[in-house]
Amino acid sequence: MMGKWKKITILVAFAGLLPATLVAKDDSKTSRDYDLKKAKFIAVTKLDTVDNGYDKTYTLPNEDLSELEAQKLDSMVNSWYVQNAFEFDSLSYNTLPDSLKKALPDSVYISRLQDINSYIDLSYNNTVKNFITLYTIKRRDQVKVMLGLANYYFPIFEQILDKYNLPLELKYMAIIESALNPRAFSRAGACGLWQFMYGTGKMLGLEINSYVDERRDPVKSTEAAAKYLQDLYNIYGDWHLVIAAYNCGPGNVNKAIRRSGGARNYWKIYYHLPRETRGYVPAFIAAAYVMNYAKEHHLSPTEPSFDIVTDTIQVHNYLNFQQVSAVLNIPVEELRDLNPQYRRDIIPATAKKPYTLKIPANKTSDFIDKESFVFAYNRDKFFPNNKIVVPSRHYSYFTPGDVAGKDKVYYTVKRGDNVGFIAEWFHVRASELRYWNNIHRNLIRVGQKLVVYVPKGKGAHYKQYNSMTLAQKQSGKVPQNKTITSTVDVSGPYTIYTVRRGDNLWTIARKFPGVSNFDIMKMNNISNAKSLRPGQKLKIPSNA
Incomplete structure (x- = not known):
């Protein structure tokens, strides 16, 4: 697609805040090695307006789309990394410097965006500001987790994006898509770090079956995303339109272009895009900002408590995660999140079709030395007659007798909660929680009261969860004004x-x-x- 890119120059004056700024435009072609500092895009005039690169400036709708992203962050930051492997170290809002408790002056955001070496236009307006505020003030804990996960995922993304000669800043799209959670699953059915629908994943060559879902494979899904982004750029030749089309599909972008009289500029077709997509490019710009200026906002990565340096093993025979876990002493949960593409803890590898297994790098020598023991461990149990035993789907049905002698506790659902979290906190099965509360498809709402049955005598202990923050519940911290009951x-x-x-x-x-x-x-x-x-x-x- 892109051995060459367009270079655009826009002359912009930010009245009263910045001097006139020359920041890109001519129609000449340029190579990937072009000096990025000369190719910076920053199109800004007033807080609520965006210069479209043509003859006029127009006002964007006065709407706060950041709440959609807030809900998405709450629902998607729920992988094993977040639940178990991270120790939350929340910097209380009250301990922040007063200057960081509210939005910074527009001139600061604009100047910082200009200083980012980005080949993709990092425009600024009120919508972008709302998203920056979301990331740097309202959702600090989630951002800290994503900063930590970025240390693991971004090198993977950058290597593949560079392979396809694409702007490395596209890695920030995964933050908007999945909050860097490889198991993120949307209500529409999109899955993985890059949120592919089933049909799109198959079209891009990803394997999706009962055992493997490569939409959740960090490497292969990123390869597919790079190819898709490459194709979209061949269609539009504009990265804002490419990013928008990735979110809502080329059909919706084409409709917006037609309805705006043929304009091929994101900010000119803004009104005609779906509501979620209107916030997508601003959220992308805000993600680029926060990932580059996290320190300035006192945001430090919440590092995982395990070694994220990994190695890849080629597997040529059926293998169950429990075999690896038992012999190499690696928690099954860690194997699941290093290898999220395997849906049933089974690697269905054969001599003709090998698969990869990712393990901590410090376990590589152990695997090589004990490989025969790994494959032999409980072989007849997991693969009798060298065949995969398909785990039967387990449906749990409960009768009133199941809760006899237990304490009954009520829990009020808070923002950021989900069925999996609550079940973990109360040490019950998610199926039990759904049964007790008639929950369908894991749908719960903020303010909803859930009944939970806990061991006799521990009701007072578990009631404490109603007064704890999400970070405290995830990390096991007890409120200081509470006594452990x-x-x-x-x-x-x-x-x-x-x-x-x-x-x-x-x-x-x-x-x-x-x-x-x-x-x-x-x-x-x-x-x-x-x-x-x-x-x-x-x-x-x-x-x-």
């Missing part, structure tokens, strides 16, 4: 557990039914959930 007998029987790399109180508690992270804290006199260290011995209550 538990029925654990600190002098009673217990077992010893040795903390391993990557463990936290939450993941350890999950290994022992009926035991919560608060129980472990009380039994071991732990006041700081982040104080665990590998090799530490913990008492696990056996009478909880």
Whole structure:
């Protein structure tokens, strides 16, 4: 598509704030090696207006589209990384400098956007400002998580984008699409980091079947996204239109172009695009901003508690994640998120069709040394007669007797909650939670009261979740003005557990039914959930 790109120059005067700024336009062709500083795009006039590069400036609709992105962030930042592998270190809003508790002057945002070496136009207007405010003030915890995940995913994206000679800034699209969650699944059925629909994924050559969904494969889905973006650029020759078409489809962009009299400029067809797409390009620009100026907003990456340096193994025979986990001592949950494309914890590899397995780099030598043991471990259980045993779909039905003798707790749904989170917090199955509350398709709403049945005597303990923040619930932190209420007998029987790399109180508690992270804290006199260290011995209550 693009051995050559168009270079555009726009003369813009930002009245009263910036001097006239010359920032791009002629019709000459230029190579990929063109000096990006000379190719910066920044088209700005007034706060609510955008210079379209032609003869006039026009006003954008006065609408705040950032709430759509806020809802998307809340629903999509829910991978195993976020639930278990990250220790949230929230910088309280009250501890922020006063200058960062509100939007900065427009001139600051404009100047910073101009300083980003971007081949894609980073325009600025009120809609862009709303998204920057969302990322830097309203959704700080989610942004910290994405900054941490970016350390793992962005090198993958950049290598592939560079391979296809595409602007590396396109990596920020994955933030808008999936919040860097490879398991993100939209209500419309789009899946993966790049949110491909089933038909689009198949069209782009991704394998999608009962065992494998390459829409969730970071490498292959990015390859497919790069090819698709390349095709879209061949159609439109304008990156804003390409980004918009990726979101809503070329058909909707073509309609918007026709309805605006043939204009081929995103800001001129803005009115005629679907509402979500109107916010898509501004959200992209804001994502580019926050990823480049996170430090200036006191946003530091929430790093995962496991080593994100990985290696890839070629597999030529059927393999179950539990075999790898048991022999190499890698948590199954980690294998799932390093290899999200495998839907049933099974790699359906054969000699004729090998597949890849991604593992922590420090486990590569172990795999090579113990490869025969890995494949032999419980082989007859997982693959009798060398055939895949298809896990039967499990439907759980419960009767009133299932809750006999348990405490009944009511939990009010908060923003950012989902069925999976709540089930994890209360140590119940998601199927139970759905059954007790007649929940269909995991749909819950903010303010909805859910009933949860917990072990006898622990009702007061679990009621605390109603007064905790999302970050506290995810990390196991107890509000300072609360007392841990538990029925654990600190002098009673217990077992010893040795903390391993990557463990936290939450993941350890999950290994022992009926035991919560608060129980472990009380039994071991732990006041700081982040104080665990590998090799530490913990008492696990056996009478909880």
